[in-house]
Amino acid sequence: MRTRSSWRGEAARAFPAARFDEPMRRHTTFKIGGPADCYVEIPDERGLRRAVRFSRANGPPLFLLGWGSKLLVADAGIRGLVVRLVGAFERAAFLSGGRLRAGAGARLPKLVSLAAREGFGGLEPLAGIPGTVGGALIMNAGTPQGSIGGLVRCVRVLDPATGKARTLHRGQVRFGYRTSSLGPRIVVGCELQLKACAKDDIITHIREYQRRRSLTQPIHSHNIGSIFKNPPGLPAAELIDDCGLKGAVCGGARVSTKHANFIENFSQASSADVLELISRIRDRVRAAHGVDLELEMRVVGDASV
Numbered sequence: 001m002r003t004r005s006s007w008r009g010e011a012a013r014a015f016p017a018a019r020f021d022e023p024m025r026r027h028t029t030f031k032i033g034g035p036a037d038c039y040v041e042i043p044d045e046r047g048l049r050r051a052v053r054f055s056r057a058n059g060p061p062l063f064l065l066g067w068g069s070k071l072l073v074a075d076a077g078i079r080g081l082v083v084r085l086v087g088a089f090e091r092a093a094f095l096s097g098g099r100l101r102a103g104a105g106a107r108l109p110k111l112v113s114l115a116a117r118e119g120f121g122g123l124e125p126l127a128g129i130p131g132t133v134g135g136a137l138i139m140n141a142g143t144p145q146g147s148i149g150g151l152v153r154c155v156r157v158l159d160p161a162t163g164k165a166r167t168l169h170r171g172q173v174r175f176g177y178r179t180s181s182l183g184p185r186i187v188v189g190c191e192l193q194l195k196a197c198a199k200d201d202i203i204t205h206i207r208e209y210q211r212r213r214s215l216t217q218p219i220h221s222h223n224i225g226s227i228f229k230n231p232p233g234l235p236a237a238e239l240i241d242d243c244g245l246k247g248a249v250c251g252g253a254r255v256s257t258k259h260a261n262f263i264e265n266f267s268q269a270s271s272a273d274v275l276e277l278i279s280r281i282r283d284r285v286r287a288a289h290g291v292d293l294e295l296e297m298r299v300v301g302d303a304s305v
């Protein structure tokens, strides 16, 4: 195992375009996060295998970054190699019979509009979710109207421990409420099964989902969607609202006044601001309702919740 300074030297040689001490606030929709030791964009599967080999041989842990739309990165940043899948991983195309093949780096908004253009339905409930296919599969992103897991035919994954890739078929992956059994594997791509539909109907549904979203969510602020999972019974947003926490502020972080399960970075919030607000929300909801709110967002780096 190498020291941090020596593996950084190796990384600079192995990945000439790597960026060192890259501020993660540039790569998260929250616009929060300290420096990653090394940030590298990988354009194809061969490059990904190389990054995996590098991590195994030299010691720095590998962190897969999607669009950063479900992440709170610690103020101390991320130790190791942060990998974003670009280039070939961003491609998406239809095969025969409504099968949509997409790389892990393809963005959901692109998939939703591609499917609408081609006249295939199924992705409409994901309209307005900003993440990538990789992040969406890991999180089983979705809405009460449907999640990505329900559309999966197969997922191509790479095992970071062995560097070997394999295809998992539908029955080999478990998808639950904002969770899947895919981690800690790296998602490389997937095939989704969509169904032929009238284009006008698809577009009408997408517009309706987006309209509802813009009425109920602060879509133009810096946020990461829902902070907490909905517990059985009342939605998390109602529990938080009921405690009078809409608009509660901690440093530059604020509970959205539009949707109480969203936290907004309204003024250069730190990760610590958000974590303190989360802790306050949890305490108040536990005291008032006896409910322990579970995080939906992911915390990365050295931070305690």
Ligand SMILES: Cc1cc2nc3c(=O)[nH]c(=O)nc-3n(C[C@H](O)[C@H](O)[C@H](O)COP(=O)(O)OP(=O)(O)OC[C@H]3O[C@@H](n4cnc5c(N)ncnc54)[C@H](O)[C@@H]3O)c2cc1C
Residues within 6 Å of the ligand: 029, 063, 064, 065, 066, 067, 068, 069, 070, 071, 085, 104, 128, 129, 130, 131, 132, 133, 134, 135, 136, 137, 138, 139, 140, 141, 142, 143, 178, 185, 186, 187, 188, 218, 219, 223, 224, 225, 226, 298
């Ligand atoms: C305005 C707004 C609205 C949102 N609405 C919704 C919603 O309605 N429903 C919903 O479910 N979510 C919603 N989200 C949250 C978010 O967009 C989704 O969870 C999304 O799927 C996360 O994808 P990402 O690419 O941003 O992943 P990231 O946030 O980058 O990462 C999330 C997790 O996935 C892992 N990961 C990413 N890519 C890979 C890969 N290739 N292989 C292995 N692991 C990987 C990361 O390591 C991390 O653990 C919303 C977010 C915002 C900002």
